Amino acid sequence: MVQTSTGQPGRQDSQRQPDKHKPHAHHGHHGHTHHHHGSSSIGIAFFLNLSFTLIELVGGVLTNSLAILSDAVHDLGDCVALGLTWYLEKYSQKQRDAQYTYGYRRWSVAGAVISSLILLLGSVLILKEAIPRVLHPEPVLASGMIALACLGVFANGLAVLKLRDSHSPGEKAARLHLLEDVLGWIVVLVGAVVMWFTNWTWLDPVLSIAVSLFILRNVLINIKSFSRILLQAVPDGVDLDDLQRRIEAIPGVSAVHDLHIWTLDSSRHVLSLHVVIPAESSRADLLNIKYAAKDIIRNHGIAHDTLEMEYADEACQLECC
Ligand SMILES: [Zn+2]
Ligand SMILES: [Zn+2]
Ligand SMILES: [Zn+2]
Incomplete structure:
Protein backbone atom coordinates (compact mmCIF):
# COMPACT_ATOMS: atom_id res chain seq x y z
CA MET A 1 0.00 0.00 0.00
CA VAL A 2 1.29 3.39 -0.96
CA GLN A 3 0.72 6.40 1.20
CA THR A 4 2.17 9.87 1.21
CA SER A 5 4.54 10.74 3.99
CA THR A 6 2.79 14.03 4.67
CA GLY A 7 -0.75 12.66 4.63
CA GLN A 8 -2.87 14.49 7.17
CA PRO A 9 -5.54 12.42 8.86
CA GLY A 10 -8.97 13.94 8.53
CA ARG A 11 -8.29 15.88 5.34
CA GLN A 12 -10.13 14.75 2.24
CA ASP A 13 -9.22 15.80 -1.26
CA SER A 14 -12.03 16.68 -3.61
CA GLN A 15 -11.63 13.50 -5.67
CA ARG A 16 -13.26 10.30 -4.44
CA GLN A 17 -10.70 7.68 -3.62
CA PRO A 18 -10.76 3.91 -3.19
CA ASP A 19 -10.71 2.65 0.41
CA LYS A 20 -7.23 1.24 0.12
CA HIS A 21 -5.73 4.72 -0.25
CA LYS A 22 -5.39 7.23 2.50
CA PRO A 23 -6.35 10.77 1.54
CA HIS A 24 -3.36 12.16 -0.32
CA ALA A 25 -1.70 15.31 0.82
CA HIS A 26 -1.74 17.03 -2.53
CA HIS A 27 -3.43 20.07 -1.10
CA GLY A 28 -1.90 19.73 2.33
CA HIS A 29 -0.30 23.16 2.19
CA HIS A 30 -3.75 24.73 2.50
CA GLY A 31 -3.77 23.64 6.10
CA HIS A 32 -0.20 24.66 6.81
CA THR A 33 0.19 26.80 9.91
CA HIS A 34 2.61 29.70 9.90
CA HIS A 35 4.70 30.98 12.77
CA HIS A 36 4.92 34.70 13.33
CA HIS A 37 7.16 34.66 16.39
CA GLY A 38 10.05 36.17 14.40
CA SER A 39 8.15 39.32 13.49
CA SER A 40 8.62 41.40 16.64
CA SER A 41 12.34 40.58 16.99
CA ILE A 42 12.86 41.63 13.36
CA GLY A 43 11.12 44.90 14.21
CA ILE A 44 13.40 45.51 17.19
CA ALA A 45 16.49 44.61 15.14
CA PHE A 46 15.31 47.00 12.43
CA PHE A 47 14.97 50.02 14.73
CA LEU A 48 18.26 49.31 16.53
CA ASN A 49 20.02 48.95 13.19
CA LEU A 50 18.39 52.10 11.82
CA SER A 51 19.40 54.33 14.74
CA PHE A 52 22.91 52.87 14.67
CA THR A 53 23.16 53.48 10.90
CA LEU A 54 22.09 57.12 11.28
CA ILE A 55 24.78 57.65 13.95
CA GLU A 56 27.39 56.12 11.61
CA LEU A 57 26.28 58.20 8.61
CA VAL A 58 26.44 61.46 10.59
CA GLY A 59 29.68 60.33 12.25
CA GLY A 60 31.21 59.45 8.88
CA VAL A 61 30.51 62.96 7.59
CA LEU A 62 31.78 64.64 10.80
CA THR A 63 35.03 62.64 10.87
CA ASN A 64 35.40 63.00 7.07
CA SER A 65 36.03 59.24 6.95
CA LEU A 66 35.02 57.29 3.85
CA ALA A 67 35.85 54.03 5.64
CA ILE A 68 33.17 54.82 8.24
CA LEU A 69 30.76 55.86 5.48
CA SER A 70 31.24 52.63 3.52
CA ASP A 71 30.51 50.56 6.62
CA ALA A 72 27.50 52.82 7.20
CA VAL A 73 26.29 52.12 3.65
CA HIS A 74 26.59 48.44 4.38
CA ASP A 75 24.51 48.86 7.53
CA LEU A 76 21.99 50.93 5.59
CA GLY A 77 21.63 47.99 3.20
CA ASP A 78 21.09 45.71 6.20
CA CYS A 79 18.44 48.14 7.49
CA VAL A 80 16.57 48.12 4.20
CA ALA A 81 16.77 44.32 4.03
CA LEU A 82 15.53 44.01 7.62
CA GLY A 83 12.77 46.57 7.10
CA LEU A 84 11.57 44.93 3.89
CA THR A 85 11.72 41.48 5.45
CA TRP A 86 9.67 42.79 8.36
CA TYR A 87 7.18 44.54 6.07
CA LEU A 88 6.97 41.83 3.40
CA GLU A 89 6.81 39.00 5.91
CA LYS A 90 3.12 39.49 6.47
CA TYR A 91 2.58 39.40 2.70
CA SER A 92 4.83 36.45 1.93
CA GLN A 93 3.03 34.39 4.59
CA LYS A 94 -0.35 35.21 3.06
CA GLN A 95 -2.19 32.30 1.50
CA ARG A 96 -2.94 32.15 -2.21
CA ASP A 97 -5.82 34.18 -3.58
CA ALA A 98 -7.49 34.62 -6.95
CA GLN A 99 -4.84 37.09 -8.10
CA TYR A 100 -1.70 35.34 -6.73
CA THR A 101 -2.44 31.65 -7.18
CA TYR A 102 0.97 30.64 -5.79
CA GLY A 103 0.55 32.74 -2.66
CA TYR A 104 2.90 35.62 -1.88
CA ARG A 105 6.22 33.87 -1.32
CA ARG A 106 7.90 35.47 -4.31
CA TRP A 107 7.45 38.85 -2.61
CA SER A 108 10.43 38.07 -0.40
CA VAL A 109 12.52 37.99 -3.60
CA ALA A 110 11.42 41.59 -4.27
CA GLY A 111 12.96 42.53 -0.90
CA ALA A 112 16.29 40.96 -1.90
CA VAL A 113 16.25 42.83 -5.23
CA ILE A 114 15.63 46.23 -3.58
CA SER A 115 18.27 45.86 -0.85
CA SER A 116 20.82 44.64 -3.42
CA LEU A 117 20.15 47.70 -5.58
CA ILE A 118 20.67 50.03 -2.60
CA LEU A 119 23.93 48.32 -1.62
CA LEU A 120 25.10 48.42 -5.24
CA LEU A 121 24.32 52.13 -5.61
CA GLY A 122 25.79 53.05 -2.20
CA SER A 123 29.03 51.13 -2.78
CA VAL A 124 29.55 52.58 -6.26
CA LEU A 125 29.03 56.13 -4.92
CA ILE A 126 31.56 55.49 -2.12
CA LEU A 127 34.08 54.00 -4.58
CA LYS A 128 33.70 57.06 -6.80
CA GLU A 129 34.74 59.24 -3.82
CA ALA A 130 37.36 56.89 -2.40
CA ILE A 131 39.45 56.08 -5.48
CA PRO A 132 40.58 59.71 -6.17
CA ARG A 133 41.17 60.19 -2.44
CA VAL A 134 43.87 57.51 -2.35
CA LEU A 135 46.05 59.91 -4.38
CA HIS A 136 44.82 63.05 -2.62
CA PRO A 137 44.16 62.01 0.99
CA GLU A 138 42.09 64.32 3.17
CA PRO A 139 42.51 64.73 6.93
CA VAL A 140 40.24 62.55 9.06
CA LEU A 141 39.30 62.77 12.73
CA ALA A 142 40.95 59.56 13.94
CA SER A 143 39.70 59.81 17.53
CA GLY A 144 36.09 60.13 16.32
CA MET A 145 36.63 57.18 13.98
CA ILE A 146 37.89 55.07 16.88
CA ALA A 147 34.77 55.89 18.90
CA LEU A 148 32.42 55.09 15.99
CA ALA A 149 34.26 51.85 15.14
CA CYS A 150 34.09 50.77 18.79
CA LEU A 151 30.35 51.41 18.70
CA GLY A 152 30.15 49.35 15.47
CA VAL A 153 32.04 46.41 16.95
CA PHE A 154 29.93 46.61 20.12
CA ALA A 155 26.51 46.88 18.40
CA ASN A 156 27.14 44.12 15.85
CA GLY A 157 28.96 41.95 18.38
CA LEU A 158 25.96 42.17 20.69
CA ALA A 159 23.69 41.02 17.85
CA VAL A 160 26.01 38.05 17.13
CA LEU A 161 25.86 37.04 20.80
CA LYS A 162 22.06 37.25 20.72
CA LEU A 163 21.98 34.78 17.82
CA ARG A 164 24.64 32.54 19.41
CA ASP A 165 22.30 29.65 20.23
CA SER A 166 20.20 29.76 17.07
CA HIS A 167 20.16 26.75 14.79
CA SER A 168 17.75 27.48 11.93
CA PRO A 169 19.49 28.04 8.56
CA GLY A 170 18.09 31.59 8.34
CA GLU A 171 19.43 32.53 11.77
CA LYS A 172 22.78 30.90 11.05
CA ALA A 173 23.06 32.96 7.86
CA ALA A 174 22.14 36.10 9.81
CA ARG A 175 24.80 35.31 12.42
CA LEU A 176 27.44 34.76 9.76
CA HIS A 177 26.48 38.06 8.16
CA LEU A 178 26.71 39.91 11.50
CA LEU A 179 30.10 38.31 12.09
CA GLU A 180 31.25 39.83 8.78
CA ASP A 181 29.90 43.18 9.98
CA VAL A 182 31.95 42.90 13.20
CA LEU A 183 35.06 42.08 11.17
CA GLY A 184 34.40 45.10 8.92
CA TRP A 185 34.27 47.38 11.95
CA ILE A 186 37.38 45.79 13.50
CA VAL A 187 39.27 46.55 10.27
CA VAL A 188 38.13 50.20 10.45
CA LEU A 189 39.03 50.34 14.16
CA VAL A 190 42.57 49.06 13.51
CA GLY A 191 42.96 51.52 10.63
CA ALA A 192 41.74 54.42 12.79
CA VAL A 193 44.19 53.55 15.58
CA VAL A 194 47.05 53.40 13.05
CA MET A 195 46.01 56.80 11.62
CA TRP A 196 45.81 58.24 15.13
CA PHE A 197 49.49 57.40 15.68
CA THR A 198 50.88 57.89 12.16
CA ASN A 199 48.69 60.37 10.28
CA TRP A 200 48.65 57.99 7.26
CA THR A 201 45.37 59.43 5.99
CA TRP A 202 45.55 57.48 2.69
CA LEU A 203 44.65 54.46 4.80
CA ASP A 204 41.07 55.73 5.12
CA PRO A 205 40.15 55.60 1.39
CA VAL A 206 42.05 52.30 1.03
CA LEU A 207 40.00 50.72 3.82
CA SER A 208 36.87 52.24 2.32
CA ILE A 209 37.63 50.63 -1.05
CA ALA A 210 38.30 47.28 0.62
CA VAL A 211 34.99 47.40 2.52
CA SER A 212 33.08 48.51 -0.61
CA LEU A 213 34.57 45.70 -2.72
CA PHE A 214 33.59 43.21 -0.04
CA ILE A 215 30.03 44.59 -0.07
CA LEU A 216 29.91 44.38 -3.88
CA ARG A 217 31.11 40.78 -3.78
CA ASN A 218 28.21 39.86 -1.46
CA VAL A 219 25.76 41.82 -3.62
CA LEU A 220 26.86 39.82 -6.67
CA ILE A 221 26.33 36.56 -4.77
CA ASN A 222 22.82 37.74 -3.80
CA ILE A 223 21.99 38.84 -7.34
CA LYS A 224 23.08 35.45 -8.61
CA SER A 225 20.83 33.60 -6.17
CA PHE A 226 17.66 35.64 -6.75
CA SER A 227 18.27 35.66 -10.51
CA ARG A 228 18.22 31.88 -10.43
CA ILE A 229 14.82 32.02 -8.73
CA LEU A 230 13.43 34.55 -11.22
CA LEU A 231 14.88 32.62 -14.17
CA GLN A 232 13.11 29.42 -13.00
CA ALA A 233 16.35 27.47 -12.48
CA VAL A 234 16.19 24.07 -10.80
ZN1 LIG B 1 -5.51 17.49 -5.54
ZN1 LIG C 1 25.62 43.69 7.56
ZN1 LIG D 1 3.01 14.38 -22.23
Missing part, protein backbone atom coordinates in the same frame (compact mmCIF):
# COMPACT_ATOMS: atom_id res chain seq x y z
CA PRO A 235 16.60 24.94 -7.09
CA ASP A 236 19.85 24.11 -5.29
CA GLY A 237 19.78 20.76 -3.57
CA VAL A 238 17.24 19.16 -5.90
CA ASP A 239 18.73 16.25 -7.87
CA LEU A 240 16.77 16.33 -11.14
CA ASP A 241 18.36 13.19 -12.64
CA ASP A 242 17.89 11.16 -9.48
CA LEU A 243 14.24 12.22 -9.23
CA GLN A 244 13.54 11.30 -12.86
CA ARG A 245 15.36 7.97 -12.57
CA ARG A 246 13.43 6.99 -9.45
CA ILE A 247 10.06 7.79 -11.01
CA GLU A 248 10.99 5.90 -14.20
CA ALA A 249 11.92 2.94 -11.99
CA ILE A 250 8.43 2.68 -10.44
CA PRO A 251 6.96 -0.65 -11.65
CA GLY A 252 4.39 0.03 -14.39
CA VAL A 253 5.85 3.37 -15.54
CA SER A 254 6.68 3.33 -19.28
CA ALA A 255 8.27 6.77 -19.51
CA VAL A 256 8.27 10.25 -18.03
CA HIS A 257 8.66 13.55 -19.86
CA ASP A 258 8.11 17.29 -19.58
CA LEU A 259 9.66 17.47 -16.12
CA HIS A 260 9.78 21.02 -14.74
CA ILE A 261 11.08 22.04 -11.31
CA TRP A 262 11.28 25.62 -10.10
CA THR A 263 11.12 27.42 -6.78
CA LEU A 264 8.97 30.22 -5.38
CA ASP A 265 11.44 31.56 -2.81
CA SER A 266 14.31 29.01 -2.66
CA SER A 267 12.51 27.02 0.04
CA ARG A 268 9.16 26.14 -1.56
CA HIS A 269 9.63 24.14 -4.76
CA VAL A 270 7.11 23.38 -7.51
CA LEU A 271 7.12 20.50 -10.00
CA SER A 272 5.11 19.41 -13.02
CA LEU A 273 5.56 16.13 -14.87
CA HIS A 274 3.95 13.80 -17.42
CA VAL A 275 3.99 10.10 -16.49
CA VAL A 276 3.26 7.57 -19.27
CA ILE A 277 1.73 4.20 -18.30
CA PRO A 278 0.77 1.20 -20.48
CA ALA A 279 -2.60 1.51 -22.25
CA GLU A 280 -3.99 -1.51 -20.40
CA SER A 281 -3.18 -0.15 -16.89
CA SER A 282 -6.06 -0.39 -14.43
CA ARG A 283 -7.38 2.42 -12.28
CA ALA A 284 -5.64 0.83 -9.28
CA ASP A 285 -2.33 0.67 -11.22
CA LEU A 286 -2.66 4.34 -12.11
CA LEU A 287 -3.33 5.40 -8.52
CA ASN A 288 -0.50 3.25 -7.14
CA ILE A 289 1.96 4.76 -9.61
CA LYS A 290 0.72 8.28 -8.93
CA TYR A 291 1.09 7.95 -5.15
CA ALA A 292 4.51 6.29 -5.49
CA ALA A 293 5.63 9.18 -7.71
CA LYS A 294 4.28 11.74 -5.26
CA ASP A 295 6.16 10.01 -2.43
CA ILE A 296 9.42 10.29 -4.38
CA ILE A 297 8.69 13.94 -5.18
CA ARG A 298 8.02 14.76 -1.49
CA ASN A 299 11.24 13.01 -0.50
CA HIS A 300 13.10 15.33 -2.86
CA GLY A 301 11.84 18.32 -0.89
CA ILE A 302 9.24 19.49 -3.40
CA ALA A 303 6.10 20.84 -1.78
CA HIS A 304 3.79 21.36 -4.75
CA ASP A 305 3.45 19.00 -7.69
CA THR A 306 1.18 18.51 -10.68
CA LEU A 307 1.28 15.11 -12.40
CA GLU A 308 -0.32 14.35 -15.74
CA MET A 309 -0.95 10.62 -16.04
CA GLU A 310 -0.89 9.57 -19.72
CA TYR A 311 -1.85 6.26 -21.29
CA ALA A 312 0.72 5.10 -23.84
CA ASP A 313 -1.84 5.11 -26.68
CA GLU A 314 -3.12 8.64 -26.07
CA ALA A 315 -1.55 11.60 -27.82
CA CYS A 316 0.25 14.05 -25.55
CA GLN A 317 -0.92 17.58 -26.29
CA LEU A 318 2.56 19.00 -25.85
CA GLU A 319 4.68 19.48 -28.96
CA CYS A 320 7.92 19.05 -27.06
CA CYS A 321 7.05 15.53 -25.90
